Amino acid sequence: MTNPHFPTPAKLSQPNRKVAAWTLGLMFGLFACTAKAQGVDALEWQPGQTLNTPIVISTPHNDVRKLLRQAKYAQALLLVNKNLATNPRDPQMRFWQGYIFEQLGQPEMALQIYLELTREYPELPEPFNNLGVLYAAKGDYASAKSALDNALRANPNYAAAHENMGDLLVNMAKQSYERSLALEPKQRGIAPKVEQLKPILDITQGKP
Structure with a gap:
C-alpha cells in the first residue's frame, strides 16, 4: 500500500502501501492541503528589504519537515519530542512522531x-490512512478496511487512501478464496481465481 512520502510516493512493505508523511490537511486551517506539503521555508517581506532577498524564517514545523526530507529520523524525533513537551496537543507534531x-x-x-489522533481528530484522513496501512501489514484486514473507510469518509478525494483500499481488497479477495478452498477443496473454480490474482498481488506488494 502507498502514501505521499518525502519527497515522492514510496513503495513500502507488504501489502504495498502509501503512508502519509506530508503536512496534515487540518480542516480548521492549521496547515496546508493533504496531497501537497507547504514549502520548507516560510518567507516574509519586511521594510527595507527587497523582494528578491526575502528573510527565511525558521519554525519548528519547517525544521522538522527539512529533517524528514533528509531522512534524518532520529534528529527529527528529538525535535518533535522537544516541541511536544511544550505543546503536547499539536496534531501535526504527533502525526510526524x-x-x-x-x-x-x-x-x-x-x-x-x-x-x-483518530479519536481526537476524526476529521483528519491521514492518521486513519496510516493506521489502515499498519493494520494491513499485521494481517488484520478487517481493522485495516475500517480505518481506510474512515479515511475516505473524512476525505472522499484522498487518492492514497483509495489506492490503499484497492490493494487491501485484492488481498482480502485472495484470503477469502483460500478460505473457501480450504473448506471445500473439491471446488473447481476457486484455484484459478487465486492464480489470476497473483500478478496483481505482486504489484501491490511492490514486486517487479
Whole structure:
C-alpha cells in the first residue's frame, strides 16, 4: 500500500502501501492541503528589504519537515519530542512522531499515536490512512478496511487512501478464496481465481 512520502510516493512493505508523511490537511486551517506539503521555508517581506532577498524564517514545523526530507529520523524525533513537551496537543507534531516511529521500525508505537489522533481528530484522513496501512501489514484486514473507510469518509478525494483500499481488497479477495478452498477443496473454480490474482498481488506488494 502507498502514501505521499518525502519527497515522492514510496513503495513500502507488504501489502504495498502509501503512508502519509506530508503536512496534515487540518480542516480548521492549521496547515496546508493533504496531497501537497507547504514549502520548507516560510518567507516574509519586511521594510527595507527587497523582494528578491526575502528573510527565511525558521519554525519548528519547517525544521522538522527539512529533517524528514533528509531522512534524518532520529534528529527529527528529538525535535518533535522537544516541541511536544511544550505543546503536547499539536496534531501535526504527533502525526510526524508516529510516522518517524514507523521509519525507525517501531510500528506499535506509531499505531498507538495514530489511534489517539483518530479519536481526537476524526476529521483528519491521514492518521486513519496510516493506521489502515499498519493494520494491513499485521494481517488484520478487517481493522485495516475500517480505518481506510474512515479515511475516505473524512476525505472522499484522498487518492492514497483509495489506492490503499484497492490493494487491501485484492488481498482480502485472495484470503477469502483460500478460505473457501480450504473448506471445500473439491471446488473447481476457486484455484484459478487465486492464480489470476497473483500478478496483481505482486504489484501491490511492490514486486517487479
